[in-house]
Amino acid sequence: xxxxxxxxxxxxxxxxxxxxxxxxxxxxxxxxxxxxxxxxxxxxxxxxxxxxxxxxxxxxxxxxxxxxxxxxxxxxxxxxxxxxxxxxxxxxxxxxxxxxxxxxxxxxxxxxxxxxxxxxxxxxxxxxxxxxxxxxxxxxxxxxxxxxxxxxxxxxxxxxxxxxxxxxxxxxxxxxxxxxxxxxxxxxxxxxxxxxxxxxxxxxxxxxxxxxxxxxxxxxxxxxxxxxxxxxxxxxxxxxxxxxxxxxxxxxxxxxxxxxxxxxxxxxxxxxxxxxxxxxxxxxxxxxxxxxxxxxxxxxxxxxxxxxxxxxxxxxxxxxxxxxxxxxxxxxxxxxxxxxxxxxxxxxx
Ligand SMILES: C[S@@+](CC[C@H](N)C(=O)[O-])C[C@H]1O[C@@H](n2cnc3c(N)ncnc32)[C@H](O)[C@@H]1O
Numbered sequence: 001x002x003x004x005x006x007x008x009x010x011x012x013x014x015x016x017x018x019x020x021x022x023x024x025x026x027x028x029x030x031x032x033x034x035x036x037x038x039x040x041x042x043x044x045x046x047x048x049x050x051x052x053x054x055x056x057x058x059x060x061x062x063x064x065x066x067x068x069x070x071x072x073x074x075x076x077x078x079x080x081x082x083x084x085x086x087x088x089x090x091x092x093x094x095x096x097x098x099x100x101x102x103x104x105x106x107x108x109x110x111x112x113x114x115x116x117x118x119x120x121x122x123x124x125x126x127x128x129x130x131x132x133x134x135x136x137x138x139x140x141x142x143x144x145x146x147x148x149x150x151x152x153x154x155x156x157x158x159x160x161x162x163x164x165x166x167x168x169x170x171x172x173x174x175x176x177x178x179x180x181x182x183x184x185x186x187x188x189x190x191x192x193x194x195x196x197x198x199x200x201x202x203x204x205x206x207x208x209x210x211x212x213x214x215x216x217x218x219x220x221x222x223x224x225x226x227x228x229x230x231x232x233x234x235x236x237x238x239x240x241x242x243x244x245x246x247x248x249x250x251x252x253x254x255x256x257x258x259x260x261x262x263x264x265x266x267x268x269x270x271x272x273x274x275x276x277x278x279x280x281x282x283x284x285x286x287x288x289x290x291x292x293x294x295x296x297x298x299x300x301x302x303x304x305x306x307x308x309x310x311x312x313x314x315x316x317x318x319x320x321x322x323x324x325x326x327x328x329x330x331x332x333x334x335x336x337x338x339x340x341x342x343x344x345x346x347x348x349x
Contacts, residue, residue, distance in 0.1 A: 054079075070144035072094075080109040087113075105153065131273040162178065166229050166230075166256040170228065172263075183267065187266065187267050197210060320345065
């Protein structure tokens, strides 16, 4: 017998009724196999782990007015929830392109959609940034409809190995595409006080940005490694100890959320990528083509609004949303992640 065969093989350990590891924790991670569990989680107003619930689907479809035979782009594939709805509208005629920067989730979503019968004859999935929309249209030609649902998916937030949430221990990464660029931990190693202060203030309107930036820089100067989500959370907690006890826990929670968001926007160049996408949109749209963009914080919404207004004044868009559309009260109460969403749209002249 070879060495390999002699090795004692440990029996897979039973995790108990409350397993702790993320991958063991939720049956819903395999949503197709556990439809009943998924349904129960949704009924309670939560998002099943490993899944993403698409937001403003009805409002988006009403505006895009997709007809069979058209060509469109879902710029943010994610879990493929919106993509699936757009494909249904095409009714096997026309073509849908879909892009996402996430090298981990994209192949899973592509496979899931293929299993549902949407293969390359109707759907082309590309692992690329939506700022490269001109490369998509050089293949597809002018697009009749475009959707972008910005930010992160629930699968990304819920996976502790990706470091998107302060609520779970993991490496401080926060990259949408972990195979490219610099993690948030690496970014913090070389950042100046002024830059960090500006990042927390501009990307997340963090009211305690001065104190938190000073604490982070001083920890780094003393040689403290800020390599994990909990290490960053601890610094924020220690910095905000001065807050009155009655508000402290809640304020710390909000500051953690905002600081993580600011770092995520920075390491993924989210504002720059969105700006480039918005600038290229008019050339990507066919005459009468429609674009809908769903944003999740004021910085993003401002960029979309300004761009739509400018191109409208220049006569490039014939119509734009006068007000952002908000998800219904029913959707917000059934999915807390919908609460900050704003939908804006434009029609190419
Ligand atoms: C809110 S999720 C989309 C969810 C999707 N609409 C659904 O229904 O499942 C946002 C997705 O956009 C991707 N993303 C964010 N910025 C991007 C960019 N600049 N280019 C391409 N994909 C991007 C993220 O990786 C994430 O998967």
